[in-house]
Amino acid sequence: MAKKLKRAFTIVELVIVIAVIAILAAVLIPTFTSLIDKANLSADEVTVKNMNTILTTASVEEEPETVNEVIDVLTEAGFNVDSATKSGHYFMWYQEKNVIVLYDTNNNEVIYPEEYCNQGLTTSVLQSLTNEVSVIDADTQLQSASLANYSKYLFASDQVLAGNVELKAKTQFYFSLNGKTLDLGGHTLTISSNDPTTIIIGVGNIKNGTLEINAPDGVVYDSAFYEENTSLNIESIANDSYHFYGIFTGNIVLKEGRLVIEKSAEVDKVDLSAATNDSNISLYNEGITTAIHILDNAENNSANITIENNAKVEYVLSFVEGQDTHITVIGVDQYMTDEERDETAKLFAFGNGSESNPYQIQTEEQFMNIGKLSSIMRSNPRYFKLIDDIDLSTINIDRSWVSAYFQGKFDGNGFTVKSNDSLDSIFLDGAGNTTFYNVKYLIGEKKVSWCPYMTGGANIVFDDVDIGMKDDQQFITLEKNEGVYIDWAGCDLLLDYPWLKDTVNNYTFRNCDCSVNIMNAIDYNAIFVGGGLQNANVVVDSCSYSGTYYGAQVSLVLGNITRYPNITPCSLIIRNFVNSGMVVGTAGQPVLAGASAGKVPDWVVESNNTLGQLIYAVDKSLGIEKDSSGQIVISKGDENAKSYALQLFGGTRYIYRGGQCIGENSTYSFIINLSDVSWDENGKYETGFYDGYFVTLDQYKELDEQADLSSEKWISFGKEGDKFCLKQFNGEYYYVFDFAEKEESYEDEEGEIQTRKYSYAFGSKVNGNIVEGKVTLNTAAVTDYNSKGIIMGMKTCKL
Numbered sequence: 001m002a003k004k005l006k007r008a009f010t011i012v013e014l015v016i017v018i019a020v021i022a023i024l025a026a027v028l029i030p031t032f033t034s035l036i037d038k039a040n041l042s043a044d045e046v047t048v049k050n051m052n053t054i055l056t057t058a059s060v061e062e063e064p065e066t067v068n069e070v071i072d073v074l075t076e077a078g079f080n081v082d083s084a085t086k087s088g089h090y091f092m093w094y095q096e097k098n099v100i101v102l103y104d105t106n107n108n109e110v111i112y113p114e115e116y117c118n119q120g121l122t123t124s125v126l127q128s129l130t131n132e133v134s135v136i137d138a139d140t141q142l143q144s145a146s147l148a149n150y151s152k153y154l155f156a157s158d159q160v161l162a163g164n165v166e167l168k169a170k171t172q173f174y175f176s177l178n179g180k181t182l183d184l185g186g187h188t189l190t191i192s193s194n195d196p197t198t199i200i201i202g203v204g205n206i207k208n209g210t211l212e213i214n215a216p217d218g219v220v221y222d223s224a225f226y227e228e229n230t231s232l233n234i235e236s237i238a239n240d241s242y243h244f245y246g247i248f249t250g251n252i253v254l255k256e257g258r259l260v261i262e263k264s265a266e267v268d269k270v271d272l273s274a275a276t277n278d279s280n281i282s283l284y285n286e287g288i289t290t291a292i293h294i295l296d297n298a299e300n301n302s303a304n305i306t307i308e309n310n311a312k313v314e315y316v317l318s319f320v321e322g323q324d325t326h327i328t329v330i331g332v333d334q335y336m337t338d339e340e341r342d343e344t345a346k347l348f349a350f351g352n353g354s355e356s357n358p359y360q361i362q363t364e365e366q367f368m369n370i371g372k373l374s375s376i377m378r379s380n381p382r383y384f385k386l387i388d389d390i391d392l393s394t395i396n397i398d399r400s401w402v403s404a405y406f407q408g409k410f411d412g413n414g415f416t417v418k419s420n421d422s423l424d425s426i427f428l429d430g431a432g433n434t435t436f437y438n439v440k441y442l443i444g445e446k447k448v449s450w451c452p453y454m455t456g457g458a459n460i461v462f463d464d465v466d467i468g469m470k471d472d473q474q475f476i477t478l479e480k481n482e483g484v485y486i487d488w489a490g491c492d493l494l495l496d497y498p499w500l501k502d503t504v505n506n507y508t509f510r511n512c513d514c515s516v517n518i519m520n521a522i523d524y525n526a527i528f529v530g531g532g533l534q535n536a537n538v539v540v541d542s543c544s545y546s547g548t549y550y551g552a553q554v555s556l557v558l559g560n561i562t563r564y565p566n567i568t569p570c571s572l573i574i575r576n577f578v579n580s581g582m583v584v585g586t587a588g589q590p591v592l593a594g595a596s597a598g599k600v601p602d603w604v605v606e607s608n609n610t611l612g613q614l615i616y617a618v619d620k621s622l623g624i625e626k627d628s629s630g631q632i633v634i635s636k637g638d639e640n641a642k643s644y645a646l647q648l649f650g651g652t653r654y655i656y657r658g659g660q661c662i663g664e665n666s667t668y669s670f671i672i673n674l675s676d677v678s679w680d681e682n683g684k685y686e687t688g689f690y691d692g693y694f695v696t697l698d699q700y701k702e703l704d705e706q707a708d709l710s711s712e713k714w715i716s717f718g719k720e721g722d723k724f725c726l727k728q729f730n731g732e733y734y735y736v737f738d739f740a741e742k743e744e745s746y747e748d749e750e751g752e753i754q755t756r757k758y759s760y761a762f763g764s765k766v767n768g769n770i771v772e773g774k775v776t777l778n779t780a781a782v783t784d785y786n787s788k789g790i791i792m793g794m795k796t797c798k799l
Helices: 011-059 065-075 340-347 363-377 498-502 695-702
Strands: 089-096 098-104 109-112 126-128 133-136 152-155 164-166 170-178 180-182 188-192 195-201 205-207 211-213 217-222 229-235 242-243 247-255 257-261 264-270 280-285 288-293 304-311 312-317 325-332 359-361 380-387 401-406 408-411 416-418 425-430 433-443 459-470 486-488 505-510 530-531 537-539 548-551 555-558 571-575 582-587 591-593 602-608 615-616 622-626 632-636 644-650 652-657 658-664 669-674 684-690 693-697 716-717 724-731 734-739 743-749 751-765 770-771 778-786 791-798
Touching: 011 065, 011 089, 011 098, 011 109, 098 152, 195 211, 211 217, 217 229, 229 257, 247 257, 257 264, 288 340, 359 363, 363 380, 363 401, 433 716, 530 555, 548 695, 548 791, 571 591, 582 770, 582 791, 591 602, 622 778, 632 644, 644 684, 669 684, 669 716, 684 724, 693 751, 695 724, 695 734, 695 751
Parallel strands: 133 152, 152 170, 164 188, 170 195, 180 205, 188 211, 195 217, 211 229, 217 242, 229 247, 242 257, 247 264, 257 280, 264 288, 280 304, 288 312, 304 325, 359 380, 380 408, 401 425, 408 433, 416 433, 433 459, 459 505, 486 530, 505 537, 537 571, 548 582, 555 591, 571 602, 582 615, 693 734
Antiparallel strands: 089 098, 089 126, 098 109, 622 632, 632 684, 644 669, 644 778, 652 658, 652 751, 716 724, 724 734, 743 751, 751 770, 778 791
8 A cells, every 4th residue: 555645845835934934033023122121121220229229228327438338338238240230231320429320331321210311421420330440549559560450440548659650441441539639749640542442530639740541542531630730641532532521720732632621621721732743633622721722833744623612712822824734713712822912911010811820910000901801701711910019099990890800810919909989899790710819908988899799600719808998997888788798699580581590609708807897777788798699609618707887687797688499509608707896786686697587597507606796786765867847856765875976878979189080989978976965855855967968168168159167166077187067058958078188199100209189079970970069968877875885776767
């Protein structure tokens, strides 16, 4: 019997089956892959949660300071950190928040937890848990032989380099200074790689030597602070860039590749003059850069150089373009060659305005020349240093401030600056990162501020800036939201400018002493900050007050405490403040901050402050009023009051010298010590002084041509021989002032000694021009004193 043959698949059938399988694979494999990726991501997220739970628990006792400590904590909890990664994802430690995040290296972004996504966090601030780590401490010296094979160097102590060192960078190379100082000891530290690599240089100090980077295919993220005697030589870097985030007070030398100065960075000088033949150099500036030095001699050089500026470069030096060299400069607002810079330097005694060689100021005219750089300083820093005392009252000034903007550093070098009453302030707005240092500033009867305001987002430091009076018997008046040092610390958010909501200003006052005398009946003011903390942070450290300050509601540091903490950050820290002056409030107890609220706000951080003599002059019996005839009448104060003084406030007194107006007292006032006070049965005293006008003797003679004042009763006041009398003319009262004649000696252009006299006139401004004439009294104040001369109370009334 013949066997029955089994039928096999035909070629066509096989092709159909294979095609079906291929279609299914094409459809299902991506789905399975996606499921696997999602499973890996889900597993990684769970691991991150568990790691952060462990970190949080461990931080209760002591928060880890280094990634090594984090690894130790996780290892003790049972995590095998080296194997705790999935495909394409890395576990990274974000030190600022002490959390583990999941980092996607393909897209260079944090993907979990969600609150850290889209925050711009990169490997410049994130630290990997899986790299090989070497801790550099006192027992482990940084040297090539012993440490060449690591991909992460974590500094646990300051280090001094014993000799030249070369470290070979791996794919991910971390050089974490961890806030420590690396002293190169005059040697060279080289970080090199011939392979694609990412080099991270963490926050810390590097000084006294050379750091050399040679990584033709590498990318660098550098956040270190380099001191003045240090060089950074970028021998070669990839087009993907050397990103600099730190501060560099010397030169960065770029020979090949692309350097990006990020927004947070400050660089004194970028030197491109070492460019070699056929090299390609690209510089992109978003930070604060003093100068870009291109080429000294490019005649035989074929380099291609591109400079793109998006921020604050001050000037380009030695711009020499050789026959074969192509140089492109984009967006340099202030372009200055060596020759032009030399012309600017002629405005001052010495220097070129850089941090290492500041403009030196010897005369009043040179001081006024600061204003010629105002537009530059709006966006670029300049540096100045006094080499002599400056008395601005000896020159005629026809503007409201010396410079509208100041950015950089003003070093008073221990010298004194005297104000001119024709000014409103020395500088109007501080910008960028600015420091005022080691200067004694003296003002007259008018509050001429040093620098009362700032541009948005500025950081201003007053360091050892003492403000006092030319005459310690004089007083100034502070208006609402005014301070002796600054008026309005922040930007007024009520203006509803959207960009202001992201603006934060920072002020620091350090080792400043104020001895200004303040006679004030207005609220919301203070010695240091008038007000405006809704988007400003202020630190007052080791400062003092030694003058006399009295008004209604008196604050030593901050006047107006209005702020909007839900809109922008704001804070006030006051520590080591000492009051050795006499501070008197007539409407409440004087306080450090916020007298209008009756107490220091809870959000103010204060420590180790000595408040001294704060007097609440609460004499409720004392009073002052104007009766129906216009006479000023006072009510008897406390039974312990032994003497009384009347102060009258009026309009503007202009000051002339040599026939030119050199200043003004915007609210002229004078004090009359009342004698032989006798009270009526109702406890009232008619002072014999009336509401009226202020005029000078000459101005009164123009009003009353028949006036004979030779027999008048003149009353002396002040300490310079000034006197006044009260006259009635055409039914109105006039306070007629006979100011003592004052003169000064000066040296003219020929070196001869000359004298010039001062004169005064009351008046007002109409369309910007002074119109001399009588001015109206507006306020009267009475103060009573006990037998020791201490103020018991002060009351005011509007006239």
